[in-house]
Amino acid sequence: MKNIVLFGFMGCGKSTVGALLAQRTGRQLLDTDGYLEAQAGRKIPEIFTADGEAAFRRMEREVCAALAGREGLVVCCGGGTVLDEENAVWLGKGGHMVFLDAGFEICYERIQESDRPLVRQNSKEALRQIYLRRQPVYRSRAAFCVDADQTPQQTVQAVLEAIGEEKA
Numbered sequence: 001m002k003n004i005v006l007f008g009f010m011g012c013g014k015s016t017v018g019a020l021l022a023q024r025t026g027r028q029l030l031d032t033d034g035y036l037e038a039q040a041g042r043k044i045p046e047i048f049t050a051d052g053e054a055a056f057r058r059m060e061r062e063v064c065a066a067l068a069g070r071e072g073l074v075v076c077c078g079g080g081t082v083l084d085e086e087n088a089v090w091l092g093k094g095g096h097m098v099f100l101d102a103g104f105e106i107c108y109e110r111i112q113e114s115d116r117p118l119v120r121q122n123s124k125e126a127l128r129q130i131y132l133r134r135q136p137v138y139r140s141r142a143a144f145c146v147d148a149d150q151t152p153q154q155t156v157q158a159v160l161e162a163i164g165e166e167k168a
Contacts, residue, residue: 001025001026001027001071001072002071002094002095002096002163003027003067003070003071003072003073003074003075003091003094003095003096004021004025004027004073004074004075004095004096004098004159004163005075005077005091005092005095005096005097005098006018006021006074006075006076006077006098006100006159007077007079007081007082007097007098007099007100007138007141007142008079008099008100008101008102008138008148009079009102009104009107009131009134009135009138010079010107010110010111010114010116010118010119011102011106011107011108011109011110011111012100012101012102012106012107012148013100013102013110013148013152013155014076014077014100015031015076016152017100017148017152017155017156017159018031018074018075018076020152020153020156021074021156021159021160022074024156024160025074025160025165026072027072027073027074028072028073028074029073029074029076030067030073030074030075030076031075031076032060032063032064032067032075032076032077032078032081033078035063036056036059036060036063039059039063040059044056044078044116044117045115045116045117045120047059048117053117057080057084060078060080060081060084060087061084061086061087061090064081064084064086064087064090064091065090067090067091067094068090068091068093068094069094070094071094073095075091075095077091079118079134080134082097082137082138082141083134083137088141092141092143096143096144096162096163097141097142097143097144098142098143098144098145098146098159098162098163099138099139099141099142099144099145099146100146100148100155101135101138101145101146101147101148101149102147102148102149103149104127104128104131104132106148106149107131108124108127108128111127112124118130144159144162144163146158146159146162
């Protein structure tokens with residue numbers, strides 16, 4: 001069974017939609033950030049602080065390469081994962097690449113209190129600029145773009161319809 005790979009900006013609903021998709025399709029849920037933290041034995045903010053973003057991105061590439069040979073997963077990617085073309089290629093080998101496209105204000109509302117390094121280090125306007133820069137890259141990596149401004153259940157249905165696992 002082909003993987004379903006969810007990606008998009010922080011707060012677009014990847015974790016929530018991913019959990020629902022895993023439950024509905026019988027696939028195993030795998031969060032790339034959680035997987036990386038388990039492998040490293042540290043939380044992502046700790047990795048950023050101690051080792052820097054370059055080290056984190058290298059570890060992230062290793063995770064994506066390791067996932068390339070697996071099947072039957074719903075993979076929830078960190079917001080920056082598919083910005084790296086190599087990661088997108090690895091993940092796309094065994095999966096439907098699905099961009100969860102949520103508006104900035106919705107994403108910001110969900111992430112503004114989080115401890116994510118990008119959120120802590122940037123103002124709302126700076127985050128908006130990051131969001132705007134990433135949007136075209138997300139679209140270019142996607143086989144399917146799904147409106148994630150709707151409820152999680154509606155988004156799940158839209159993903160399944162987009163990848164052809166359920167009819168509209």
